[in-house]
Amino acid sequence: MEQTKKGYCFTAIVGQDDMKTALILNVINPNLGGVLIRGEKGTAKSTAVRALAELLPERTQVADCRFGCAPDDKAHMCGECLEKRANDKTLAQSLAKMKVVDLPVSATEDRVVGTLDMEHAIKTGEKKFETGILAGANRNILYVDEVNLLDDHVVDVLLDSAAMGVNTVEREGVSYTHPARFILVGTMNPEEGDLRPQLIDRFALSVTVIGERDIEKRVMVMENRLKYEDDPAQFFEEFEPMQQALRDRIKTAEGLLGKVTYSSKILEKIAKICITLDVDGHRADIVMLKTAMTLAAYHGRTEVTEADVMEAAKLTLPHRMRRNPFEDAVLDLSQIADI
Amino acid sequence: MIRTLFPFTAVLGQEKIKNALIWNLINPRIGGVLISGEKGTAKSTLVRGVAELGDTKIIELPLNVTEDRLVGAIDLKQALQNGRRELEAGILRDADGNVLYVDEVNLLSDHIVNALLEVAASGVNTVEREGISCSHPSRFILIGSMNQEEGKLRSQFLDRFGLYVEVEGEKDLSMRVEIMKRRVAFETNPLRFIKDCADETRDLTARINAAQTRLPAVEVTSNAHRFAAMLAHGVHSAGHRGELALIETAKAIAALDGRGMLNIDDIKQAAEYALPHRTQEPPQDDFCQEPPEEALPEEDVSPPEQEQNQAQDQAQDENPPPEAQPPPDTTPPEMDNADQADGADNEDEDDIQEAGEAFIIPRWTDAHVTRQINKGSGRRNLVRSGTNQGRYVNHRMAGSERVSDLAFDATVRAAAPFQSIRDKAGRALAIERDDLRVKIREKRTGGSILFVVDASASMGANKRMKEVKAAILSMLNVSYQKRDKVGLIAFRKDSAELLLGITRSVDLAQKKLSQLPTGGKTPLSQGLDLAYEVLMGLKIKDPDAVPTLVLISDGRASGKKAPGSNPFGEALKSAERIGNQGINTIILDTENDFIKFRLCEKLNEKLRGTLLTMEDMKADGIVEAITAIRRTT
Numbered sequence: 001m002e003q004t005k006k007g008y009c010f011t012a013i014v015g016q017d018d019m020k021t022a023l024i025l026n027v028i029n030p031n032l033g034g035v036l037i038r039g040e041k042g043t044a045k046s047t048a049v050r051a052l053a054e055l056l057p058e059r060t061q062v063a064d065c066r067f068g069c070a071p072d073d074k075a076h077m078c079g080e081c082l083e084k085r086a087n088d089k090t091l092a093q094s095l096a097k098m099k100v101v102d103l104p105v106s107a108t109e110d111r112v113v114g115t116l117d118m119e120h121a122i123k124t125g126e127k128k129f130e131t132g133i134l135a136g137a138n139r140n141i142l143y144v145d146e147v148n149l150l151d152d153h154v155v156d157v158l159l160d161s162a163a164m165g166v167n168t169v170e171r172e173g174v175s176y177t178h179p180a181r182f183i184l185v186g187t188m189n190p191e192e193g194d195l196r197p198q199l200i201d202r203f204a205l206s207v208t209v210i211g212e213r214d215i216e217k218r219v220m221v222m223e224n225r226l227k228y229e230d231d232p233a234q235f236f237e238e239f240e241p242m243q244q245a246l247r248d249r250i251k252t253a254e255g256l257l258g259k260v261t262y263s264s265k266i267l268e269k270i271a272k273i274c275i276t277l278d279v280d281g282h283r284a285d286i287v288m289l290k291t292a293m294t295l296a297a298y299h300g301r302t303e304v305t306e307a308d309v310m311e312a313a314k315l316t317l318p319h320r321m322r323r324n325p326f327e328d329a330v331l332d333l334s335q336i337a338d339i
Numbered sequence: 340m341i342r343t344l345f346p347f348t349a350v351l352g353q354e355k356i357k358n359a360l361i362w363n364l365i366n367p368r369i370g371g372v373l374i375s376g377e378k379g380t381a382k383s384t385l386v387r388g389v390a391e392l393g394d395t396k397i398i399e400l401p402l403n404v405t406e407d408r409l410v411g412a413i414d415l416k417q418a419l420q421n422g423r424r425e426l427e428a429g430i431l432r433d434a435d436g437n438v439l440y441v442d443e444v445n446l447l448s449d450h451i452v453n454a455l456l457e458v459a460a461s462g463v464n465t466v467e468r469e470g471i472s473c474s475h476p477s478r479f480i481l482i483g484s485m486n487q488e489e490g491k492l493r494s495q496f497l498d499r500f501g502l503y504v505e506v507e508g509e510k511d512l513s514m515r516v517e518i519m520k521r522r523v524a525f526e527t528n529p530l531r532f533i534k535d536c537a538d539e540t541r542d543l544t545a546r547i548n549a550a551q552t553r554l555p556a557v558e559v560t561s562n563a564h565r566f567a568a569m570l571a572h573g574v575h576s577a578g579h580r581g582e583l584a585l586i587e588t589a590k591a592i593a594a595l596d597g598r599g600m601l602n603i604d605d606i607k608q609a610a611e612y613a614l615p616h617r618t619q620e621p622p623q624d625d626f627c628q629e630p631p632e633e634a635l636p637e638e639d640v641s642p643p644e645q646e647q648n649q650a651q652d653q654a655q656d657e658n659p660p661p662e663a664q665p666p667p668d669t670t671p672p673e674m675d676n677a678d679q680a681d682g683a684d685n686e687d688e689d690d691i692q693e694a695g696e697a698f699i700i701p702r703w704t705d706a707h708v709t710r711q712i713n714k715g716s717g718r719r720n721l722v723r724s725g726t727n728q729g730r731y732v733n734h735r736m737a738g739s740e741r742v743s744d745l746a747f748d749a750t751v752r753a754a755a756p757f758q759s760i761r762d763k764a765g766r767a768l769a770i771e772r773d774d775l776r777v778k779i780r781e782k783r784t785g786g787s788i789l790f791v792v793d794a795s796a797s798m799g800a801n802k803r804m805k806e807v808k809a810a811i812l813s814m815l816n817v818s819y820q821k822r823d824k825v826g827l828i829a830f831r832k833d834s835a836e837l838l839l840g841i842t843r844s845v846d847l848a849q850k851k852l853s854q855l856p857t858g859g860k861t862p863l864s865q866g867l868d869l870a871y872e873v874l875m876g877l878k879i880k881d882p883d884a885v886p887t888l889v890l891i892s893d894g895r896a897s898g899k900k901a902p903g904s905n906p907f908g909e910a911l912k913s914a915e916r917i918g919n920q921g922i923n924t925i926i927l928d929t930e931n932d933f934i935k936f937r938l939c940e941k942l943n944e945k946l947r948g949t950l951l952t953m954e955d956m957k958a959d960g961i962v963e964a965i966t967a968i969r970r971t972t
Contacts, residue, residue, distance in 0.1 A: 113403065153729065160402070168399055172408075286519055
């Protein structure tokens with residue numbers, strides 16, 4: 001659950017615009033539903049996710065809450081906070097930054113969902129729930145590197161929490177339920193195997209990254225990297241203005257998000273796109289709308305445009321195209337351009 | 340914590356799920372419902388929403404539940420403080436009189452399914468563990484939801500659900516638009532949204548309550564019983580649960596409609612929900628339109644085993660039974676294949692044949708894995724794990740073995756009752772050797788399947804490779820669902836080549852396979868030797884892996900390893916080495932010449948595997964082949 005240390009500068013990453021946009025959209029709107037980043041080795045996938053930590057906003061949370069509950073969000077509060085709230089009427093608050101919480105591929109299930117607190121059980125004979133990674137991930141980013149290599153039984157656990165925002169534990173003598181609303185971010189190299197269709201669908205967005213082909217850009221990648229390795233302090237200082245600009249932009253967008261509106265034409269366009277492409281279920285529609293709204297806010301607008309929808313389609317549909325195994329399903333944007 | 344749930348009444352469409360859930364609330368004797376359908380169709384939203392409709396609670400059974408929490412275990416506090424053994428009830432007690440909901444029910448571990456089935460059948464939970472012996476009633480409405488992409492439910496479990504509903508997304512534009520609007524409104528302010536729906540929720544709850552009151556008075560005539568029985572017979576429904584669920588459902592429909600008498604439409608409507616998963620033929624839209632002219636004769640009752648097989652076929656998605664499948668395309672190739680036709684004659688030329696059309700085969704690997712692990716229920720994708728990997732489902736006494744995977748909770752529970760009489764020597768808890776419990780883990784690994792394919796020139800003849808590729812593709816289709824790991828070795832010309840190491844990417848295997856050329860000699864023994872190395876390497880890396888070797892060959896070998904030796908003899912030696920390691924082997928004999936040498940039979944004597952012919956793969960013969968193996972275990 002350890003917080004990722006200060007890594008690279010997000011703004012120093014060259015190119016990979018789709019990936020960067022997808023990540024930032026999730027920061028602006030934590031209810032979006034995460035992103036899956038697919039790509040070959042050495043394309044700054046993990047670097048980007050870890051660098052995101054530096055840009056994350058500060059928020060209020062209930063002081064001493066194990067799940068970092070939001071003090072004003074009764075709908076998603078843990079049992080302990082609800083009880084406190086009922087008894088004392090007020091909740092002590094503190095400020096904390098949103099974090100990137102790592103879920104290592106080797107994590108055991110009890111560490112992920114939580115388990116019986118052994119020490120407490122031995123000392124007092126009473127059962128207490130010891131929280132796992134999902135508790136720490138509440139209201140934060142849950143990052144799974146090599147998500148396609150995750151053990152199946154851990155994936156099963158993620159499926160439910162990711163969809164419902166709740167972690168239900170009924171194991172090893174403990175029975176406990178707590179909020180686990182996290183932004184699921186996964187990176188993977190498709191060469192090493194696929195993701196289960198169920199899990200893929202839980203990611204709101206997906207992007208595929210490829211190494212830069214442009215010589216100029218490749219040179220820039222190297223230069224930035226060398227600068228960082230030579231003198232990290234200097235490197236951070238150099239990029240700080242850009243980092244700050246991005247932080248401000250995120251903050252502005254967060255403020256705008258609640259005011260974003262859309263016309264019924266926009267809704268129809270989204271529905272038509274999904275019907276045309278015959279996407280499973282309704283998650284795609286809903287996610288596409290939320291993405292378009294977040295994009296509008298990111299671009300400093302309060303009205304969703306058709307261009308937002310098209311950009312949202314590019315981010316939300318690629319991983320939802322495939323209906324059968326071995327199908328080479330690619331998103332063909334020209335198919336929906338005229339809608 | 341409270342759960343902020345999307346209100347039941349705010350879900351648009353999906354009337355079938357709503358009906359099934361409401362009827363079950365009205366009449367719990369219907370026996371629950373299984374909801375199957377594509378992702379994102381409000382399956383679990385609706386089930387969870389039921390909690391707001393009256394007093395029924397939704398008790399969720401998480402996939403990673405351990406058995407102690409399911410059935411109950413010793414009350415730790417009582418045991419420690421008073422030395423008393425008392426039951427701390429589990430989920431099955433909470434579920435009594437409520438809804439027991441399993442999301443992704445097809446992923447539930449077998450161990451838990453078995454425990455669940457037992458209680459679902461008897462309505463009583465009997466606890467015999469950790470020195471506790473007691474029982475309590477546990478009657479619940481079992482509701483499951485699943486997505487068939489990740490595997491099916493076993494027939495025994497399937498039959499346990501009173502009703503079955505299959506769902507898909509709305510295709511109507513205005514509906515989809517409204518669905519989006521509502522969802523976004525809910526997420527923006529959930530509590531307000533729920534409040535706005537309160538009236539509708541209250542109305543529906545009142546209707547359900549009224550129907551519940553009316554239900555006992557609903558009359559069922561013997562004609563209705565007869566009609567229900569006829570419908571059930573008409574679709575060859577196995578057992579009698581179908582018609583019972585049907586009648587109970589019809590009663591709920593009538594009660595909801597405010598009637599005291601069943602009518603024919605109630606029964607017909609109920610049949611659409613109560614029979615599809617018990618139908619032994621693919622469900623048809625009109626199967627309940629007309630009652631059959633005459634009830635089927637008594638002797639139609641199938642023997643149990645056959646019954647199960649048929650029900651299993653039914654459970655296999657909408658895959659028609661094997662015999663209904665078209666055989667792989669063996670028609671003459673189109674023009675683009677014309678230039679490949681002569682490849683067979685020339686040993687040095689490469690020939691890439693496309694795969695024929697894949698056919699659907701039953702779970703072809705079930706049999707051999709069952710044989711290998713020879714325990715548990717034999718579902719191939721559940722392997723009792725010998726290492727500290729996999730899901731902790733239960734525990735056992737440690738005995739005299741070295742304890743490496745301690746089940747701490749169970750150990751403490753075992754020690755707890757004795758604390759008042761043990762000498763603790765200042766420790767908080769005195770634990771003795773006999774208390775130690777270790778975890779039983781279940782791992783849902785797919786198998787590891789290594790395909791060893793003869794890609795020599797002879798395979799190019801008669802478009803044999805096309806058929807072989809179709810066969811492998813069919814197996815890969817199954818592997819994709821089961822999340823097997825697969826690898827591919829081809830032997831041709833002078834050597835064997837590992838085209839794909841054991842990987843989870845079934846996709847990649849399919850790509851490599853489609854590009855596989857044929858041509859050259861047949862270094863069979865080298866292919867087997869390479870397979871041996873790969874599989875032995877795998878065993879070291881993952882001792883739990885249950886590797887399977889699938890050899891696709893006509894048994895002929897050519898080419899020389901050393902001057903003067905005979906290639907087939909070499910191959911036999913290589914085969915024997917694999918056979919001695921007890922590696923699971925399936926040989927797919929591709930020999931289709933008029934005069935048969937039956938070389939694969941000789942190979943199989945050494946490999947000690949299962950020999951299948953191409954005809955077995957295509958026809959339903961494979962079912963028999965697998966059943967035969969199963970009987971020997």
